[in-house]
Amino acid sequence: xxxxxxxxxxxxxxxxxxxxxxxxxxxxxxxxxxxxxxxxxxxxxxxxxxxxxxxxxxxxxxxxxxxxxxxxxxxxxxxxxxxxxxxx
Numbered sequence: 504x505x506x507x508x509x510x511x512x513x514x515x516x517x518x519x520x521x522x523x524x525x526x527x528x529x530x531x532x533x534x535x536x537x538x539x540x541x542x543x544x545x546x547x548x549x550x551x552x553x554x555x556x557x558x559x560x561x562x563x564x565x566x567x568x569x570x571x572x573x574x575x576x577x578x579x580x581x582x583x584x585x586x587x588x589x590x591x
Contacts, residue, residue, distance in 0.1 A: 548556060
């Protein structure tokens with residue numbers, strides 16, 4: 504029965520559209536929350552120790568770089584896996 508299944512090339516489009524929509528909603532909610540609390544966080548950030556702020560920003564940048572370091576190879580792998588599937 505597994506041999507009788509056919510691949511639908513348009514099957515992943517609604518899934519990708521849903522993921523994109525959910526990411527935009529999450530971005531909008533995060534942006535709204537950040538906009539609402541910007542004064543309180545900004546005032547605390549200015550009063551804190553500048554060395555501590557530098558360490559926090561440095562660790563944040565390392566985290567962002569690490570995320571890209573993990574995501575970019577995953578994207579490359581998925582592109583390599585989809586190419587043979589498209590040839591079938």
